[in-house]
Amino acid sequence: MNRSKPIQGELLRLKEEIEQYAIDYGLTYYPVVFEVCNYDTICILAAQGGFPSRYPHWRFGMEYDQLSKGNIYGFQKIYELVINTDPCYAYLLSSNRIVDQKLVMAHVYGHADFFKNNAWFRTTDKRMMDVMANHGTKIRKYMNKYGQDRVEAFIDAVNSLENLLDVNVLFETAEVVRKREELERTAQEEELREDDDDVRSKVLRSYMKSKEKGEYSAEEVVVPNDKYDFKKIDENVKGTRDIMKFLMQNAPIEEWQSDIIGCLREEAYYFLPQRMTKIMNEGWASYWHSKIMTNNALKSSEIIDFADVHSGVMAMSPQSINPYKIGIELFRDIEHRWDTGKFGKEYLECTDMNKKESWDMKLGLGREKIFEVRKSHNDITFLDEYFTEEFCQRQQIFTYKFNPRTGRNEIETRDFKAIKAKLLQQLTNFGQPLIEIESSNYNNRGEMLLRHVHQGVDLDLSFAADTMKNIFMIWKRPVNIATVTEEKEYIYVYDGESFKPVKN
Secondary structure: OOOOEEOOOHHHHHHHHHHHHHHHOOOOOOOEEEEEEOHHHHHHHHHOOOOOOOOOOHHHHHHHHHHHHHHHOOOOOOOEEEOOOOOEEEEEEOOOOHHHHHHHHHHHHHHHHHHHHOHHHOOOOOOHHHHHHHHHHHHHHHHHHHOHHHHHHHHHHHHOOOOOOOHHHHHOOHHHHHHHHHHHHHHHHHHHHHHHHHHHHHHHHHHHHHHHOOOOOHHHHOOOHHHOOHHHHOOOOOOEOOHHHHHHHHOOOOHHHHHHHHHHHHHHHHHHHHHHOHHHHHHHHHHHHHHHHHHHHOOHHHHHHHHHHHHHHHOOEOOEOOHHHHHHHHHHHHHHHHHHOOOHHHHHHOOOHHHHHOOOOOOOOHHHHHHHHHHHOOHHHHHHHHOOHHHHHHOOOOEEEEEOOOOEEEEEEOOHHHHHHHHHHHHHHHHOOEEEEEEEEEOOOOEEEEEEEOOOOOOOHHHHHHHHHHHHHHHOOOEEEEEEEOOEEEEEEEOOOOEEEOOO
């Protein structure tokens, strides 16, 4: 791997110039460290989430291959990569033109300001570069001790659960979380230490025996009820959405496996705010790169090149929402509305369309308002509060649906309420099913019962089957899930051999 290098010369001068513009506009952030690297290196870093010392895993290689081929065949290009740490690391592509580097630097300062000031990032560990390196060291040691294939197979199972998190954890400070979890682990270890070591060893031996035969057998891998207190574990489990944490603390697994779950869970929560604020974060960074470039940093000879790159970033397609485009336009709309006074009871109740169109109270509150919005919202609350009918019409946002007769995506509806509802539905839990634990002692047999919290979209049973198979691998007992289809409840089970409906 060609390592990244600190910037110097012209790039360092540009960094100082762009940073001063960011400061003048009121952006605040942790120190930003820019490094420059070639495209192969930036693909490797992007595949690993920006962390060069992350644990080894085949999926990072697969993602690198996709990114690299995307550039070779002209499907995509990575202009920059910025990491939510203190200091904030940002990687520049060595082949970028000077105008590109200025745009990217301005974009990075927008991200850095968002990382520091948005409420959803408040408890993310800003030392994550070191934390990821420690996780990598741990997992490499486990691979050397227990075998790479065995550890990697376990990581595969745990990674399939990284969307089964509880966003409320982000409201808790990192110190409170660490202290509470340490106390819980200590109490549980003291209570179960006497019997648990033998049980865990037996479970692991039987599981590895079944894995070597290429099959999963419920009879071989389950933990006997009389050796594991499922009833006590089940006492306060109902409604639990942090399934990775539950398995880390309660599954009959070895210490190294519990440690791996803890590492991957910590990384999943680190990335969670970025998933929750994709539209806002990219919109905020795009707003500031546009503002800094057009008002300050852009030379007349660079206008066409800047417009070409910026328009490419903002391009929308009928198939998906472009977070850069929606985000920047919504921040601009909020700024305009609060500058002109197009909000509040008087404006909303005005029925004279000509008067509303020319409405301007000259309040000049727009810049203050967008900084306020940047501080407290995530994508769902951002769109729910500020995605207005006027904005929707002005941006010509519709919902599309594939027409099998014509073989094309065609406009399904122009109705604002339907468009907004569909957009919010896609953002709720990132468009993925919301799952919580109903019981960890279902039918008094130590089985797990999950519940799909139905939010308008039916459960994809093929994905559910794969996920439940991986939970079974960790929990070692049958895993059930309750869901609703056409207002009727169904329960499905994975018992170690097959995924099937439970007969009522």
